[in-house]
Amino acid sequence: MDRKVLKNHEKITFKIRDLEIGGDRPIIIAGPCSVESREQIIETAKALKEIGVDMLRGGVFKPRTSPYAFQGLGLEGLKYLKEASEITGLPIITECMEEKYLEVVSKYADVIQIGSRNMYNYPLLKAVSKMDKPVMLKRGISATIKEWVMSAEYLASEGKKNIILCERGVRGVDTYTRNLLDLTAVPIMQHETGLPVFVDPSHGIGIRELMLPMSKAAIACGANGLMLEVHINPDEALCDGEQSLTIEQYKELYDAITN
C-alpha cells in the first residue's frame, strides 16, 4: 500500500475534551440515528448521561437510501444537538455529507463523522482534513481494508492527526443481518494505521437484540470504542428504529460492558 503517513503502525492516541481516544478504556458513543426534535434529543441525552456515556451521537444530515425518507433536520437539528450537549456536558458527533456544511458542522460538533457512503468521496476527505476537529471515518459499505486505509491516508496526508476509524459492517452474502460486521477489521486496521478503531454494531447488524453480544465481542477483540443507536421510543423512530436500543436495553448493555 502506497502510504507516507499511516505506515509505521505506531499507536496514535489523542484527546477529545477530557476523553482519551485510543487509550486503555473503550469510549462509548450513543444516541439516536437522527435528531428528530429538540425534546427527543435532550431527553435522550439526559437519560444516557444518567446511565453513563462518553459522547452523544445524532444525525442531522441523513444519507437515506430513499429520497422520500426523512432526510434530517439540518441546521436546526445541529442547534438542538448542541443544546443537548450544553445541558449534559457531553461532547457530540454528527455526520457531514457535503463540503459546504463543513464549516458550520465543525463549529458545533466535537467530532465530524464521514459516513460509509462518503468514504470514497476524496474531495470531501481532503476538505474535512483541513477542519480543526477530529474526524470519524466510517468504513465504506463494500470497502476493502486497503481502500479504507487509503481513505484514512487521504486525511492523514493532508495533515489530519485526530482520526477515528469505525467498522460498521460490509455487504455480505447473507441478508439475515443488515450487513456483515467485520470484527477482524479491528486488529487489522489498528495494526495497519495505528489509529483508534471503533465499532458500530447498530449499522453493522441492524437487529437490536444482537447489540449486547456483539458489543462484548468488539471490546474483546480490542475495539477502542463503540457507537450505538439508542431511541427513547424505537417504534416511532424516523430512522433505523429496528436497530435502535431502548434506554433500558442501553443500560443493560452499558452495565455489562463497563462492569
Ligand code: PEP
Ligand atoms: C450513521 O452512523 O448515522 C450512519 C448513517 O452510518 P453509516 O454511514 O455507517 O451508514
Ligand code: MN
Ligand atoms: Mn442509523
